[in-house]
Amino acid sequence: DAPETTNHILQNCYRTHGRRVARHNCVVNNLKRILEEKGHTVHVEPSLQLETSVSKPDLVCIRDNHACVIDAQIVTDGLFLDDVHHRKVEKYKRPEVISALRREFGVSGNVEVLSATLNWRGIWSNQSVRRLIAKGLISSGDSNVISARVVTGGLYCFRQFMYLAGYTRDWT
Numbered sequence: 001d002a003p004e005t006t007n008h009i010l011q012n013c014y015r016t017h018g019r020r021v022a023r024h025n026c027v028v029n030n031l032k033r034i035l036e037e038k039g040h041t042v043h044v045e046p047s048l049q050l051e052t053s054v055s056k057p058d059l060v061c062i063r064d065n066h067a068c069v070i071d072a073q074i075v076t077d078g079l080f081l082d083d084v085h086h087r088k089v090e091k092y093k094r095p096e097v098i099s100a101l102r103r104e105f106g107v108s109g110n111v112e113v114l115s116a117t118l119n120w121r122g123i124w125s126n127q128s129v130r131r132l133i134a135k136g137l138i139s140s141g142d143s144n145v146i147s148a149r150v151v152t153g154g155l156y157c158f159r160q161f162m163y164l165a166g167y168t169r170d171w172t
Contacts, residue, residue, distance in 0.1 A: 004165075009157060010120045011076045015164045016157040020074075023153025027072045027116060027146055028058045034142050035061045040068075048100040055097050058116075061137075066109040067101060068137065072116040074150055081117055081125035088115040120154050122147035 002008050009016060032042045040061035048055040059070040069092045075084050091097075093113040101111060114132055117125035124143060132138045138146075 004161075006158075007077050007120070009161045010154045011074075013161060016161050019153065019157040019160045023150060023157065024072060024074055026149050026153055027074065027118070030142075030146050030149060031059060031070060031072065031116060031138070034138055035059070038137070039063055043105070046104065048097060048104055050096050050100055055092065055100065057092050060101060060105065062105055062107060064109065065107060066111070067105060067107040068112045068114060068135070069097075069101065070114050070116055070132075070137070073118075074153075075117065075119050077119060077121075079119070081119060081123070082127045085115050085117040085125040085128040088117060089113050116146070118147065118150050120150065122150040122154075 002012065011020070028044065032044060035042050040063045043060045043062075045056050045058060046060050048057070057069045057071045059068075059072075061068045061070065071088050071092060073084065073088055075081070098111050098113075101107065112135065114135070114137070115125070115128050116132065117128040124147065129138075129143050133140060133143070
């Protein structure tokens with residue numbers, strides 16, 4: 001019943017929910033592979049028990065007793081990407097989350113909190129991608145590949161929508 005805009009189809013439509021999750025997981029899996037190739041031990045969606053809740057960042061990577069929390073998000077149009085990036089970082093930068101992470105993984109060194117924030121068009125939050133590159137976690141080439149994967153995932157969402165909405169091609 002919502003208007004069938006590209007933004008709605010790729011970000012909100014119940015028909016494309018599974019494809020949106022797959023698109024997000026593709027970003028997470030790409031980051032995981034890149035980090036493992038760089039020598040990090042990577043944990044996907046660890047459950048960090050907090051006092052009253054559970055926190056589940058997408059990735060926790062550990063190397064040389066230092067940890068990095070990375071949470072990926074693919075957001076809608078009309079948002080300031082750097083603001084969304086900051087909100088995601090603040091979510092996991094809380095002292096109780098950092099303490100739970102140290103307890104769970106036995107990390108005594110520095111703990112960094114980062115995000116991989118893109119919109120559905122494959123455009124990165126400037127601060128998000130700059131921090132990931134500056135920390136040596138990804139390269140600019142890696143960021144380009146991830147952007148392309150987000151756009152490709154969007155195409156799969158669109159195809160899923162068209163199929164489930166009953167649109168067909170007339171080849172005659």
